[in-house]
Amino acid sequence: MSNHCIIKATFNIQPQESEKTNHFIDDPEVGMVKLGKALKQAFPHTLYKYQVEAMKTVLSNSDLFLTVGTGAGKTEVFLFTILKELIDEKISNAIIIYPTKQLAADQEQRLTRYCNHILEATGKKITYSRYNGDLSKQDLEQIEKKKPQIILATLDKLFYRRFKEDIYGFLDWIKQTDILVFDEIHAGSGGYLTHVREFIAVFKQTNPKLRVILASATVKDIASFRDNFLQSAKIVQAVGKRGVIRVMILPKDSLEQFILERIDPHLQRIGGICLVFIDSVQKVSQLVAKFNEQLMIKAGLPLEIVKQNSPFMCINSQLTESDKADIIKRIMDGSLRFLFTTSLLELGMDIPNIQHIINIGWPITGKNGLIQRMGRLRFQDISQKKNFTLILDTERVLDKYYLENYRIIKTILEENTAEQILFNSQSLQRMKAFVLFRIYMGLTTIEEILAFCQTLESKQITQTAIVMLLADGILRTRNHNVSADRRELIIADEQELFQFIRSHKIRSAGQRWLLVEKSLDNNFERIIGEIDEQRILRMALPGNLIYQGRQGDICRVVKLLERKIIVEKLQINKSSIEQNKLKAPSIQIDKQARVFRFAELNIRFGKMVIQRETTEVVRYTKTGNKIDDNHQHKQSFHRQEKTSGLLIDVVLPAKKISYKKKREVLSLLKDLILKCTEIALHISEPSFRIIVNVHESKIVIYDRGGELGNAAFLFREFTKVAKQMSKLVKAATQREQAQEPILPLFANIAEESIGMVDSLLTQQKKEIIEE
Numbered sequence: 001m002s003n004h005c006i007i008k009a010t011f012n013i014q015p016q017e018s019e020k021t022n023h024f025i026d027d028p029e030v031g032m033v034k035l036g037k038a039l040k041q042a043f044p045h046t047l048y049k050y051q052v053e054a055m056k057t058v059l060s061n062s063d064l065f066l067t068v069g070t071g072a073g074k075t076e077v078f079l080f081t082i083l084k085e086l087i088d089e090k091i092s093n094a095i096i097i098y099p100t101k102q103l104a105a106d107q108e109q110r111l112t113r114y115c116n117h118i119l120e121a122t123g124k125k126i127t128y129s130r131y132n133g134d135l136s137k138q139d140l141e142q143i144e145k146k147k148p149q150i151i152l153a154t155l156d157k158l159f160y161r162r163f164k165e166d167i168y169g170f171l172d173w174i175k176q177t178d179i180l181v182f183d184e185i186h187a188g189s190g191g192y193l194t195h196v197r198e199f200i201a202v203f204k205q206t207n208p209k210l211r212v213i214l215a216s217a218t219v220k221d222i223a224s225f226r227d228n229f230l231q232s233a234k235i236v237q238a239v240g241k242r243g244v245i246r247v248m249i250l251p252k253d254s255l256e257q258f259i260l261e262r263i264d265p266h267l268q269r270i271g272g273i274c275l276v277f278i279d280s281v282q283k284v285s286q287l288v289a290k291f292n293e294q295l296m297i298k299a300g301l302p303l304e305i306v307k308q309n310s311p312f313m314c315i316n317s318q319l320t321e322s323d324k325a326d327i328i329k330r331i332m333d334g335s336l337r338f339l340f341t342t343s344l345l346e347l348g349m350d351i352p353n354i355q356h357i358i359n360i361g362w363p364i365t366g367k368n369g370l371i372q373r374m375g376r377l378r379f380q381d382i383s384q385k386k387n388f389t390l391i392l393d394t395e396r397v398l399d400k401y402y403l404e405n406y407r408i409i410k411t412i413l414e415e416n417t418a419e420q421i422l423f424n425s426q427s428l429q430r431m432k433a434f435v436l437f438r439i440y441m442g443l444t445t446i447e448e449i450l451a452f453c454q455t456l457e458s459k460q461i462t463q464t465a466i467v468m469l470l471a472d473g474i475l476r477t478r479n480h481n482v483s484a485d486r487r488e489l490i491i492a493d494e495q496e497l498f499q500f501i502r503s504h505k506i507r508s509a510g511q512r513w514l515l516v517e518k519s520l521d522n523n524f525e526r527i528i529g530e531i532d533e534q535r536i537l538r539m540a541l542p543g544n545l546i547y548q549g550r551q552g553d554i555c556r557v558v559k560l561l562e563r564k565i566i567v568e569k570l571q572i573n574k575s576s577i578e579q580n581k582l583k584a585p586s587i588q589i590d591k592q593a594r595v596f597r598f599a600e601l602n603i604r605f606g607k608m609v610i611q612r613e614t615t616e617v618v619r620y621t622k623t624g625n626k627i628d629d630n631h632q633h634k635q636s637f638h639r640q641e642k643t644s645g646l647l648i649d650v651v652l653p654a655k656k657i658s659y660k661k662k663r664e665v666l667s668l669l670k671d672l673i674l675k676c677t678e679i680a681l682h683i684s685e686p687s688f689r690i691i692v693n694v695h696e697s698k699i700v701i702y703d704r705g706g707e708l709g710n711a712a713f714l715f716r717e718f719t720k721v722a723k724q725m726s727k728l729v730k731a732a733t734q735r736e737q738a739q740e741p742i743l744p745l746f747a748n749i750a751e752e753s754i755g756m757v758d759s760l761l762t763q764q765k766k767e768i769i770e771e
Contacts, residue, residue, distance in 0.1 A: 006250065006251060006253070007248055007249070007250055008249045008250055008251060008392075008403060008406060009247075009248070009249040009406040009410075010246065010247065010248045010249070011246075011247050011410055012244055012245065012246055012247070013242070013244070013245040013247060013374075013388075013413050013414055014244065014414075015242055015243045015244055015379075015382035015383075016069075016239050016240070016241070016242055016382070017072075017239070017241045017242075017382050018048045018049065018050055018068075018072055018238040018239055018240075018241065019048065019049040019050075019238075020046055020047075020048055020049065021046060021047050021048065021049050021052055022046060023046060023047050023052060024036065024040065024044075024045075024046055024047070025039055025040065025043055025047065025080065026039075026040055029052070030047065030052055030055065030056075031055070031056060031059055031084075032055070032080060032084045034084075034087055034088070034122070035080060035083055035084040035087055035118070037121065038087075038117055038118045038120075038121035038122055039080075039114060039117055039118070041117060042113055042114055042117045043076065043114075045073075047073075048072060048073060048238060049238075050068065050072075050236050050237070050238035051073055051076065051077055053236050054066050054077045054236040055077055055080060055081050055084075057234050057236060058077075058078070058081045058179070058211055058213060059081060059084070059085075061211060062211070062232075062233075062234055063211060063212045063213070063214075063230055063232050063233035063234065064211075064212075064213045064214070064233055064234055064236060065214045065216075065222075065226040065229075065230070065233040065234065065235045065236070066078075066213065066214065066215045066216065066236050066237075067186075067215075067216045067217065067218055067219055067222055067225075067235070067236075067237045068215075068216075068217070068218065068237065068238045068239075068240065069217060069218045069238070069239045069240020069241070069242075069375070069416055070217065070240045070241075070242075070371075070372070070375030070376075070416075071240050071241040071242060071375065071377075071378050071379060072238055072239070072240045072241045073241075074215055075107065075110065075183070075215075077213075077215070078096065078179075078181045078183075078213045078215060079110070079111060079114065081179070081213075082094045082096075082150060082179055082181075083114060083115075083118065083126065085178070085179070086126055086149055086150075087118065087122065087124060087126075090178075091178035091179060092149065092176075092178060093147070093148075093149050093150070093151070093173065093176075093177050093178060094149070094150050094151070094177060094178060094179040094180070094181070095150075095151045095153060095158070095174065095177050095179075095180050095181065096150065096151070096152050096153070096181040096183060097153055097154065097155050097158065097180070097181065097182050097183065097196075097199075098152065098153070098154060098183050098184065099154075099155075099183070099184050099185075099187045099188055099192070099347060100154070100344070100347055101130075101132045101133060101134050101154055102324075102344050102345070102347075103183070103184065103347050104130050104132055104152045104153065104154060105130065105134070105324075106350060107152060107183075108128070108130055108152055110350070111128055111150065111152070112128075115128065126149055126150065127146070127148040127149045127150070128148050128149060128150035128151070128152065129143045129146075129148045129150075129151065129152070130151075130152045130153070131143055131151050131152065131153040131154075131157055131158070132152075132153060132154040132156075132157050133154065133156070133157060141167075141168075143170075144167070144168045144170035145168045145170075147168070147169075147170060147173050151174075155192065155195055155196065155199070158174070158199075159195060159199070159437065160501060162437060162440045162441070163436065163440060163497065163498070163501050171440075175203075175206060175207060175441065175442070176207060177203075177207070177210065178209065178210065178211065179210070179211050179212075179213065180199075180200070180203055180210055180211070180212050180213070181212075181213040181214075181215065182196055182199075182200075182212075182213070182214050182215065183215045184215065184216065184217070184347050185214055185215065185216050185229070186216040186217045186219050186225075186368065186418040187217075187346075187347050187365075187368065187372070191430060193228075194430060195430075196229065197228060197229050198434050198437065200212055200229055200230055201452055202437065202438055202441050202443065202452075203441075204230075205443065205451075205452075206441050206442055206443065212230055212233065214226070214229055214230065214233060216418070217240075217368075217371065217372070217375075217418045218237070218239070218240070218416060218417045218418065219417060219418045220417055220418070222235055222237060223235065239416075240375065240416060241379060241382065242377065242379055242382065243379040243381065243382045243383060243384035243385060243386065244382075244384070244385045244386075245374065245377060245385075245386055245387070245388050245413075246385065246386070246387050246388070247387075247388050247389070247390070247409075247410070247413060248387070248388075248389045248390070249389075249390045249391075249392065249403065249406045249409065250389065250390070250391045250392070251391070251392060251393075251394055251403060252360070252361075252391055252392060252393040252394065252395075252399075272337065272353055272355040272356075273331060273336070273337055273338075273339060273351060273352075273353055273354045273355065273356075274337060274338045274339070274354075274355065274356040274357075274358065275339050275341065275345070275351065275354050275356070275357045275358070275376060276338065276339065276340045276341070276357075276358045276359075276360065277341060277342070277343070277345075277346070277357070277358070277359045277360065277363070277373050278340065278341075278342065278359075278360040278361065279342055279343060279361060279363060279364040280342070281316045281342060283360075284314045284316060284340045284341065284342060285314055286678070287314075287340055288310075288312050288313065288314045288340050290678075291312045291338070292307055292310050292312055295310065295311075295312070309335070311335070311336060311337040311338055312337075312338045312340065313327055313330070313336055313338075313339060313340070314339070314340040314341065315327050315339060315340075315341050315344065315345065316341060316342050316344055327339070331351060331352070332352070339351070343363065343364060343365055343369060345376065346363075346365065346369055346372045346373055346376075347372060350378065351376065352378075354376055354377055354378065354386070355386055355387065356386065356387040356388075356389070357373060357374065357376055357377060357386075357387070357388050357389070358389045358391065359373050359388070359389070359390050359391070360391045361391070361392065361393055361396065361399055362392065362396070362398040362399050362402055367412055367418075368418045370390075370409075370412060370413070371412065371413070371416055371417075371418060374388050374413055374416075375416075388413075390402075390409065428461060428464060428465060428468070428528070428529070429504070429529055429530075430504075431461050431462055431464075431465040432465040432468060432469055432500070433500075433501070433504045434462075434465075435449055435462065435465050435466055435469060435475075435489075436469070436474070436475075436497065436500075436501075438452070439475075439489055439490075439491070444488045444489055444490065445485070445486050445487065445488050445489070446466060446484065446485050446486070446487055446489065447485040447486055449462065449466065449489070450462055450463070450485070466489070472496060472500075473492055473493050473496055474491065474492060474493055474496045474497050474500060475489050475490065475491065475492055476489075476490060476492040477489060477490075478490060513530065513531050513564065513565055514527055514529075514530060514564045514565065515527070515528050515529040515530065515531055515546065515553065515565055515567050516528070516564055516565065516566050516567065517553070517566075517567055517568070517569065518566055525566075528553070528567070531546060531565065541555060541558070541579075541580040541582070541614060542555055542556055542557065542558065542580075542619070543555065543580050543617065543618055543619040543620060544577075544579050544580050545570060545577040545579065546565065546567060552569075552570035552577075553567035553568060553569055553570055554567060554568045554569075554570050554620055554622060555567055556568055568622050569622060570620075570622060570624065577620065577624070578618045579618075580614045580616070580617060580618055581614060581615050581616075582612045582613065582614055582615075583612060583613050583614065583615055583695075584612075584693050584694060584695045584696070585610050585611060585612045585691055585693055585700070586610075586611050586612075586613070586693075586696070587608055587609070587610050587611075587647055587691075587693065587696075587698060587700050588608060588609045588611075589604055589606050589607070589608040589647050590606045590607045590608070592606060593605060593606030593647075594606065594715065596718070601648055601649070601650060601651065601722075602648070602649040602651070603646055603647070603648050603649075603715065603718060604646065604647045604649075605644075605645070605646050605647075605711070605712065605715035606644065607642070607643075607644050608642070608643060608644065608645055608647060608700070608702065609642050610642075610643065610691065610700065610702070643702045643703070644702060644711060644712065645700060645701050645702025645703070645711040646700070646701040646702070646711055646714060646715050646718075647698060647699075647700055648698060648699040648700070648701070649697065649698055650665075650666060650669060650697045650698065650699065652665070652697055659694060662694055662697065663692070663694045666692045666694060666697065666699060667692060669699065670690050670692055670699055672725055672728070673690075673699070673701075673721065673725075674690070675728075676721045676722075676724040676725045676728065677714060677721055679724050680717070680720040680721045680723070680724040681713070681714070681717055681720060681721065689701070689702060689703060701714065
């Protein structure tokens with residue numbers, strides 16, 4: 001190994017396997033003779049002891065909580081049970097709910113293989129289909145019309161589907177399902193698992209014959225975890241299957257060298273895939289591009305030819321279904337050896353013959369994610385040996401901690417046990433959605449809805465949710481001649497209902513801020529909701545309206561460090577409110593800044609203040625009346641950040657250009673700087689941030705590292721970056737055979753590795769480019 005590749009630690013994870021039986025799937029002892037004969041060729045293995053116990057549990061009409069480590073055939077338990085009951089005509093349908101669309105697609109392939117064998121052996125056709133957001137509206141309508149016997153769905157799609165018109169009787173058919181499976185439930189958290197619990201409780205209440213299977217990786221305190229969902233479920237547990245796993249832990253500085261040293265062995269080996277995890281779609285693409293360039297240099301071939309036959313590819317959530325299918329096909333035919341991915345392939349994906357997994361950075365999914373990623377190593381028998389490498393960045397707090405305390409990683413991987421999940425069950429907004437869900441599932445009286453409440457606090461929140469839905473006009477009551485608890489709730493305004501449902505999120509993206517209402521005497525605060533990061537940037541200025549559904553609140557104070565917004569209830573229609581808006585940032589830099597100049601760029605480096613202010617200030621009382629003294633408070637409406645960085649003044653042509661064109665130019669220049677920084681300075685993942693100030697024709701580059709950070713390094717080495725920019729632009733000029741030289745700031749390097757988009761350059765050349 002090269003001296004440039006530094007290994008911090010290395011150790012082995014020892015093999016393990018659950019207890020086997022002598023039974024095949026067609027043995028009478030298992031109770032699946034007919035199915036077993038059909039699948040003997042597709043599943044020629046003896047069963048584990050836990051598999052036999054788990055399948056018998058479900059076949060005896062009991063609920064099951066199955067917690068098993070990776071690679072030990074957990075999926076076969078519920079698939080075989082469902083297929084057996086369908087063949088014997090004991091059930092009419094089943095639903096399997098997955099936490100991700102990609103996992104549902106992967107499991108559909110496995111189900112297809114089993115159903116084809118059943119059709120060939122018995123002549124009986126089992127119908128099945130995915131039901132998730134990847135399908136078009138027309139495809140979903142066809143599924144609802146045909147009503148396949150097995151639905152592989154995501155929770156989001158089924159939950160929201162309950163609130164739409166049921167033309168084909170699909171919802172009633174779902175309501176009467178016989179077996180309901182939740183796979184990989186340990187991977188969820190917060191709101192998602194609260195929805196899982198609600199689903200189980202409501203379905204069990206409305207359909208007593210329903211059997212529920214909860215499948216999970218090995219978790220701590222299994223009984224407590226089970227009780228969060230379904231106390232009646234029988235627990236069956238087992239360890240996963242694995243051979244010897246050699247674990248290496250490296251600092252990030254060794255990343256490129258480490259992967260390059262493994263290119264030749266992987267290309268020469270027949271079969272064998274290296275799976276690389278990195279939690280950023282952009283960084284995944286950057287790494288694939290970098291290694292393709294390395295391969296181009298090594299092979300001496302044009303980049304386009306290298307790309308077409310490259311052993312490096314990336315797969316992420318932004319790819320189309322056909323793109324993903326092409327990648328899987330290349331995996332199967334052995335032409336793809338290095339697959340770069342995000343957390344997309346973390347859960348339950350079965351990619352054959354993975355020999356090595358490289359994980360770059362501590363996973364965004366934490367300890368559970370690390371265990372799941374190692375679990376993608378599958379073993380035919382426990383005598384096999386495979387590799388798992390963790391590459392950590394010392395500039396990131398968590399990475400640095402685990403790099404210095406690598407023995408903790410060893411313990412995590414050896415225990416192979418997922419953590420318990422925290423529930424966010426006290427959200428009033430979520431409870432309003434659950435009340436509506438229960439009504440659509442046929443639980444229409446207040447008494448029936450409150451029957452799910454296990455605590456006084458839960459009952460109070462549910463009662464508040466009902467009152468708010470009535471007040472908002474979404475619900476109304478009928479049967480007023482009976483007691484209040486027995487009155488029936490019905491939908492009063494479907495338009496308001498759909499507006500509320502559209503605002504409801506099962507999964508919250510990004511960090512959340514709390515919306516807090518203070519009492520009149522300011523003695524206590526009451527949390528009334530949450531708001532995501534993107535809406536904060538648009539609306540969280542004092543005086544602005546923050547709304548959720550019909551409810552509107554006026555923002556009074558933004559507490560940045562606490563991620564908390566103090567609000568006051570608005571008592572008028574939100575449409576009459578004017579919003580405060582922020583200007584583009586103004587940037588000040590100290591007088592002692594170091595400066596150098598290019599023909600089109602003036603670059604300064606030093607301590608700077610970045611400040612955003614409002615264009616005008618509007619403030620309101622809670623009744624919606626404007627406050628007249630707005631001008632006196634204008635200076636308090638701003639965001640300010642102090643840091644060190646580069647301030648680049650862009651010298652645009654004297655000819656006046658539109659704001660839109662100027663924004664395009666500055667964006668192209670920003671992309672060009674990023675690309676050339678990567679090529680010239682080998683900073684593949686810049687830690688600095690970039691702000692584009694269109695009004696002042698400036699680009700600001702800064703980071704938290706102060707004068708020792710990447711911004712300072714970039715300033716010192718910017719001549720190298722500039723030379724690379726000129727090189728790319730010269731290539732672009734030659735490529736389009738331009739009559740005049742093209743300035744560096746007009747080269748678009750986004751679509752190709754050397755980066756030109758001829759059409760865009762041609763459109764802009766006459767309008768905005770001058771010598």
